[in-house]
Amino acid sequence: xxxTCLVLVAFIFSCNTKQQNENTAATAxxxxxxxxxxSKVDSINPVLQPSSGEKFLCPVSGDTVxxxxxxxxxxxxxxxxxxxxxxxxxxxxxxxxxxGLAVSEDGLHFTKMPxxxxxxxxxxxxxxxxxxxxxxxRIVESETGEFILTYTSYDGKMARLCLAVSxxxxxxxxxxxxxxxxxxxxxxxxxxxxxAEKRSDKIVAVKVKGKYWMYFGDTNLFMATSxxxxxxxxxxxxxxxxxxxxxxxxMGYFDSRLVEPGPYALLDKNGIALIYNGSNAANYNDSxxxxxxxxxxxxxxxxxxxxxLLNRTSNSFIKPDKExxxxxxxxxxxxxxxxxxxxxKWFLYYGTADSKIAVAIKE
Numbered sequence: 001x002x003x004t005c006l007v008l009v010a011f012i013f014s015c016n017t018k019q020q021n022e023n024t025a026a027t028a029x030x031x032x033x034x035x036x037x038x039s040k041v042d043s044i045n046p047v048l049q050p051s052s053g054e055k056f057l058c059p060v061s062g063d064t065v066x067x068x069x070x071x072x073x074x075x076x077x078x079x080x081x082x083x084x085x086x087x088x089x090x091x092x093x094x095x096x097x098x099x100g101l102a103v104s105e106d107g108l109h110f111t112k113m114p115x116x117x118x119x120x121x122x123x124x125x126x127x128x129x130x131x132x133x134x135x136x137x138r139i140v141e142s143e144t145g146e147f148i149l150t151y152t153s154y155d156g157k158m159a160r161l162c163l164a165v166s167x168x169x170x171x172x173x174x175x176x177x178x179x180x181x182x183x184x185x186x187x188x189x190x191x192x193x194x195x196a197e198k199r200s201d202k203i204v205a206v207k208v209k210g211k212y213w214m215y216f217g218d219t220n221l222f223m224a225t226s227x228x229x230x231x232x233x234x235x236x237x238x239x240x241x242x243x244x245x246x247x248x249x250x251m252g253y254f255d256s257r258l259v260e261p262g263p264y265a266l267l268d269k270n271g272i273a274l275i276y277n278g279s280n281a282a283n284y285n286d287s288x289x290x291x292x293x294x295x296x297x298x299x300x301x302x303x304x305x306x307x308x309l310l311n312r313t314s315n316s317f318i319k320p321d322k323e324x325x326x327x328x329x330x331x332x333x334x335x336x337x338x339x340x341x342x343x344x345k346w347f348l349y350y351g352t353a354d355s356k357i358a359v360a361i362k363e
Contacts, residue, residue, distance in 0.1 A: 037317055037362075038317065038318060038346070038348050038360035038361060038362045039360060039361055039362070040318075040322070040358065040359075040360045041108060041358075041359050041360065041361060042322070044108055044109070044359075045322070045324070045352075045358040045359065046324050046352055046356035046357055046358045047108060047109070047110055047349075047357055047358060047359050048072050048075070048086065048088060048102060048110055048112070048356065048357035049072060049356050049357075050068055050069055050070055050071055050072050050090070050091075050355070050356070051066075051068060051069065051112075052066040052069040053066075054066065054067055054068050054100075054112065054114050054115070055067070055114075056098075056115050056116060056119075058096075058119075058120075059119075059120075059121045059122055060120050060121065060122060060126065060130050060131070061131075065092045065093075065094075065096075066092060066093070067090055067092050067098050067100070067115075067116055067119075068090035068091070068092070068098075068100055068112070068116075069092055069093055070090075070091040070092055070093055070095065070329075071089075071090070071091040071328075071329050071354060071355045071356075072088050072089070072090050072091075072100070072355075072356060072357055073088065073089050073090075073091075073329075073335070073351035073352075073354050073355065073356070073357060074088065074089045074135070074136045074137075074335055074337050074350075074351040074354075074357075075087060075088035075089070075137070075337055075338045075349045075350075075351070075357050076088075076137040076138050076139040076149070076263070076337055076338050077139070077263075077337075077338030077339060077340045077347065077349045078139050078141070078147065078169070078203070078340060079201045079202065079340050079341070079342050080169060083103050083104060083105055084103070084104045084106075084107045084110075084340055084342055084347065085101060085102070085103050085104075085169050086101070086102045086103075086104070086110060086338060086349060086357070087099050087100070087101055087117070087118075087137045087139060087149065087169070088100050088101075088102065088137075088357060089134075089135050089136055089137070089351075090116065091133075094131070095132075096120070096130075096131050096132065096133040097132065097133030097134055097135045097154065098116035098118065098119035098120070098133055098134060099116055099117055099118040099119065099134055099137055099151065100112060100113065100116050100117065101113045101116075101117045101169060101170060106343075107340070107342050107343065107345075107347045107359070107361075108359060113170070117169070117170050117171075117172060118134050118137075118149075118151065118164060118172045118174075119133070119134060120133055120134065123174065124174075124176070125153060125162070125174050125176065127155065128153040128154075128155055128158075128160055128162070128177070129153045129154070129155065130155065131155075131156060132153075132154030132155050132156045133153075133154060134151050134152070134153055134154075134162075135151060135152040135153075135154055135159075135190075136151060136152050136190065136191060136337065137149050137150070137151045137337070138150045138151075138191070138192060138193055138194070138261070138263060138264060138337060139264075140194050140196040140203050140204065140205045140264045141196075141202055141203060141204045141205065142204070142205055142229055143204060143205070145167070146165050146166065146167055147165065147166045147167070147169060148163065148165055148194065148205060148229050149163065149164045149165070149166065149172065150162070150163055150178065150191075150192030150193075150194065150214070150216075151163075151164065152190040152191065153177075158186065158188060159188050159189065159190045159218075160177050160178075160179070160185070160188075160189055160190070161177070161178040161179055161189040161190050161191070161192050161216055162174065162175075162176065162177055162178060163175045163176070163178050163192070163230065163232075165230070175230050178192060178214075178216075178224065178232045179224070179232070179234060181234075184234060189216060189217070190216065190217070190218050190260075191216055191217060191218050191260050191261045192214050192215070192216045192224075192261070193214065193215045193216070193261035193262065193263060193264050193265050193274060194212060194213070194214045194229070194264050194265070195208060195212065195213040195214070195215075195264070195265045195266075195267055195272055195306060196264045196265070196266065196267065197266065197267045197268065198266065198268075198341060201340070201341050201342060203264055203266075203339075203340070203341075205229055205264075206267055208267070208272075208303070208304065208306055209304065211225040211226065211227060212225065212226040212227070212228075212229055213225055213265075213306045214226070214232060215246070215247075215261045215265055215274055215306075216261065217259075217260065217261070218258060218259075218260040219249070219258045219259070219260075220245040220247065220248050220249070220258075220259065221245065221246050221247035221248075221259055221260075221261065221276070222234065222235070222243040222244065222245060222246065223235040223243075223244060223246055223306065223307055235307065244307060246301070246306075246307045246309060247259050247274075247276065247299055247309060247312075249278070249281070251281070251284040251285070252284060252285065252286065253278070253285075253286055253314065254278050254280055254286045254289065254293070254295050254297065254315065254316040254319070255276075255278025255279070255280075255297060255316075256278075256279075256280055256281035256284060256285040256286060257278075257279040257280055257281035257282070257285070257291075257292065258278065258279045259276050259277070259278050260276060260277045260278075260279075261274060261275075261276055261277070262274070262275035262276050262277055262296055262336040262337055262339070263275060263336065263337055263338060263339040264339075265301070265306075267303060268303070269303065270300070270303070271300045271301055271302055271303045271310055272300070272301040272302070272303055272306050273298055273299070273300050273301075274298065274299045274300075274301065275296055275297075275298050275336055275339065276296065276297060276298070276299055277294055277295070277296050277335050277336060278294070278295060278296070278297055278316065279292060279293070279294050280292060280293040280294075280295075289319060289320075289332070290331075290332050292331075292332060293319065293320060293332040293333075294320075294332065294333040294334060294335050295316030295318060295319035295320070295334055296316055296317060296318050296319075296334065296335075296336040296350070297312060297313040297315070297316050297317065298312065298313050298317070299311070299312040299313075300312065318334050318336065318348070318350065318360060319334055320332045320333060320334050320352070320353070322352070322358075324352050324353060324355070324356050324358070325352040325353055325358070326353060327353055328352065328353025328354055328355030328356065329353060329354040329355045330353060330354040330355075331353055332353070333351065333352060333353045333354055334350050334351075334352060334358075335350055335351040335352075335354070336348060336349075336350040337349065337350065337351070338350070345361055345362065345363055346361065346362040347359055347360075347361055348360045348361070348362070
């Protein structure tokens with residue numbers, strides 16, 4: 001059985017094409033909702049765990065560190081040469097984050113590479129990345145086959161959305177801050193999800209109305225555009241000169257505290273589907289789950305106007321219900337960042353309790 005690139009999520013909304021007020025719950029028949037309910041692979045989860053065996057000579061401190069001994073979490077995923085690669089955030093005992101790389105033949109069993117592939121170094125980004133580190137990657141391919149990685153730099157006080165490129169997933173060139181203008185370079189920013197489309201087993205960045213688009217943010221969601229995937233401009237309201245907000249938290253729902261992009265956003269004829277992470281507020285929240293719980297939902301935007309919200313799910317489709325998702329560095333977390341189409345299945349990778357990495361599959 002074959003699926004289009006957005007069948008994961010777009011059909012959820014096919015029965016209701018009328019634009020919804022973003023504070024109103026979207027509904028769909030149960031059989032449609034059933035389609036995109038991924039199954040957690042309980043027999044092997046978590047698929048990646050921290051370990052003290054990998055050593056790395058930190059170029060900033062000069063110390064040899066066990067770079068993934070504390071936590072592994074929040075992975076991006078991509079298919080290359082018939083294998084699944086995870087780019088994941090790892091933390092050492094000092095809580096400095098670096099990005100590791102793990103590879104799998106089946107999408108389930110991973111082998112870690114011994115050294116991180118993106119990390120704070122003696123370079124132009126040191127002032128932004130040391131010593132909090134580099135965090136939370138998201139990845140797409142370009143038309144020319146380069147891998148485009150958005151990630152968060154953290155200096156211990158400020159998070160900034162950054163970008164790097166690679167041809168082989170192992171050697172990365174940092175391209176600096178995504179929001180690099182004087183107005184925004186010292187403003188908190190993170191979590192960049194680029195609009196892309198599925199081409200065979202590849203996820204390739206695609207232009208809409210002649211530009212690339214990116215969703216970003218971790219309270220409300222904002223947008224930026226680019227001509228080349230490297231240089232980005234924040235979408236602003238012409239009158240207020242403030243960034244436009246395209247998705248907000250909703251009181252009474254799983255996303256009542258904040259919203260934050262998951263993987264890339266997928267485009268097809270039905271629209272642009274963005275899987276996003278939501279956090280439950282301390283009050284005026286979803287009373288069926290604990291406060292501050294992280295779980296994931298889906299928002300659908302217009303295919304020609306990426307800033308125009310058409311619909312969103314009223315319930316999360318994945319949430320913490322296993323011990324390793326409920327207890328860890330941060331309790332009650334399923335944080336989705338990796339999605340690939342591999343061997344005719346969709347594999348969804350997510351961080352659990354900010355401590356481990358798990359997978360869910362949809363046949």
